[in-house]
Amino acid sequence: MLELDLDRLQETVVECIAKQQFGDAMTRIKLFVEEVINDPETVGVVLASRELDSLCETLADAYYCDRHGEPANAGRGTVILASELVKAGGHVELIKDYLALELFEAPVRVALTDLFNRIDRDHIDEWEALLGCEVFIAEESSLGDKLGVLTARLAEWKPCTIVSVGHNQDVVCVMSAFAPGAGNRYYIHHGDHHLALGVTCKQFHHVDLHNMTFELCKDEIGVAQQYFWPLSVVRPSQINTRFLRRGSLTTCACGRMPKFEAGTYAFRYERAVALILKATGGYHVHIGELTAEFIEKIHAELDVAAVSHDRFIYIEWVASLSQALIEHAVDVYIPSFPIGGGKALVEAMAAGVPVVTHESYRSRYLGCVNLAYPESFVWSDYERLVDIFRLWNEALLKAHAGFALRHFERYYSKDAFLKAFEGDRNLAPDVPPLRIYHGNRLQNYLDIRRVREQRFVELESEKNRIFAEWSKLYAAYEEHSATISQLQLDNERLASERHALTMTRLEHQVGRQKMRSDDMSQSWKARARKLFGVMFSNKKS
Incomplete structure (x- = not known):
């Protein structure tokens, strides 16, 4: 686990800057942010940090020090900076909307940091065809090299506008947005459930997408140069005018699994689905990728509630949520929880589909209550959820469909977005009022x-x-220690026995030598006596 010491992080980043180790500095900031956002206790609570943003500003000032003084707005065109593109990503839908509305000066390019080094480059042609513009990927693996290649491309392209739509921890995206030359730098505050880098950077035009973060950033965080560009979708060609087409209520939720994983949260999507289906006797459509294990949990809850599995309809992905809601005869849309999905909620209201939202007891910023029309039903516990879904009939559905469409037209339609985008900066934007929140x-x-x-x-x-x-x-050590001790004793005994045998052998060798000497001595004396005897005999003769 990384030590979360902000003072130490600041010291380390300054040390890295002094050594021109910009990649190391960015890595340390990224890891720090990831440690925070991966802690469930920070979700919906820790949303911005002036200290971390100040570090990014200091780092950018040092990195671009040799380019200070470059004239702004000397180039033309727009670069949209993002971390990656994914099929079911809310930020991708934002990029698609901005491109479709032709908000920014052409040519428009999308530059991806590929922060996690996981982009499938084989699909870039598909993304370019879908977005209708050039898509560039920083393919280098290290953060320093990614920033280097993006900085070089930005210097080549010379955009007058940079739009940052990076992931929360994407320090490369934030650093690239500081590149000299651009006259307008827009920071899209879309990762608004967790701590995000760049929220308070005073060099950026800060863009909030809904009333909750707009009020938060204006009153509590106190960002500079704040803009309000409401979540918006182009109104679909069809709206929902017929209800209960399946003969009973059809509900729907949309989102990837991380938005539905409860963790320690008291209310679980799996159980809510079972309770809704038991109360309505209808069908529930889920759009968005879920794991097999998660689907099994849903089926297990259906079994407990004695609800047939075929009343839960699973669809991994759709190109257009609003169109899918019409095609699948959805009567009521339920935003994801415990982490809400605002863009999907707006699409549902654009199609004239009534919504039922969940009020998170942890934070108002985790739910979608304040994005929905004021008359919409809100549940905060299972009992209220069941009561709400026992109320629906065709007349009530049509009434709520009207509420949804009127709310969409005023706050989230194309006209509402363009009014906010092009509005007088001296006038307060038309922001939906917040409901009273009870956590x-x-x-x-x-x-x-x-x-x-x-x-x-x-x-x-x-x-x-x-x-x-x-x-x-x-225990093994003790056993082996005893064995080793015994072996040492045996070794000492054998050494002693070997020594005794060696001494005995030496004694035998000495004895044999002595015997040989004695034999030789006796043999010499015998020969001498014999010689003397011969000599004496000859003398007598």
Whole structure:
């Protein structure tokens, strides 16, 4: 786990700048942000940091120091900076809308940092055809090299406008947006459930997409140069005019799995689906990729509620949500929870589909209540959810369809967006008023406590596992120590026996030598006596 020490991070980044190690500095900032956004306790709570943004500004000032003084607006065209493009990404829908509305000076290019090094380059031609513009990818693997190649391209293209739509932790995207020469730098605040880099950078025109972040950034965070470009979609060619076409209520939710994973949140999508289907006797359509394991959890809840699996309809992806809602005879749209999806909610209202939103007890910024029409139903517990879905009939559905369309036309239609985009900066934008929010701090505390207890249990289990392993190793060590001690004793005994045998062998060798000497001595004396005897005999003769 990375140590989250802001002072130490600032010191380290300054040290990296002094050594011209800009890539290392960016990596440290990115890892710090990721550690924060991956902590469930920060979701909907920690949304911006002046300290981190100031680090990015300091880093950019040092990186572009040799280009200070370059004239702004010397070039032409627009570059939209993003981390990556994905089929079901809300930021991709924003880019598509901005391109379709021709908001920015041509030529428009999309430049991708490929922050996570996972873009499939074989599909770039498809993206260029879909977006109708050039798509460039920084294919280098390191953050420093990515920034280098993007900076070089920006210097070549000389855009007068840079639009940043990067992921929350994309420090490369933020750094590239500081590139000298551009007269307008727009920061699209779309990653608004988590901490995001760039929110408070004073060099950017800060763009909020809905009333919640607009009020937050204006009153609490206090951003400079704030703009309001509401979430918008082109009104579909068809709107929903017929209801209960399946003979019973059909509901729908849309979004990728991370928006539906409850974690420690008290209310789970799997159970909500089962309760809705049991209350309505109808069908539920889910649009968006889910894992097989998650679908199995939904089926398990359906089994508990005695609801047939075929009443849950799973669709992995659609090109247009508003069109899919019409095609699949959806009567009521339910935004994702515990993390809401604002863009999908707007598409549902554009198609004249009634909506039912969930009020998150953790933070108003996690739900979609404030994006929906004021008359829409809101649930905050399972009991209220069931009560709401027992109310629907054709007359009520038609009434809510009218509420949805009128709300869409005023705040989220093409005309409403262009009015906000082109509006007088001296006049306050037409921002939907916020509803009164009632959170539940006790429940949020209990969730946090549950996480801590679960973590404690995991740590206790890990401690016990490590201690058991240590006990086994220690027992083995003791066993081997005894064996080693016995072997050492045996070795000493054998060495002693070897020494004794060696001494015995030496004694035998000495004895044999002595015997040989004695034999030789006796043999010499015998020969001498014999010689003396011969000599004496000859003398007598």
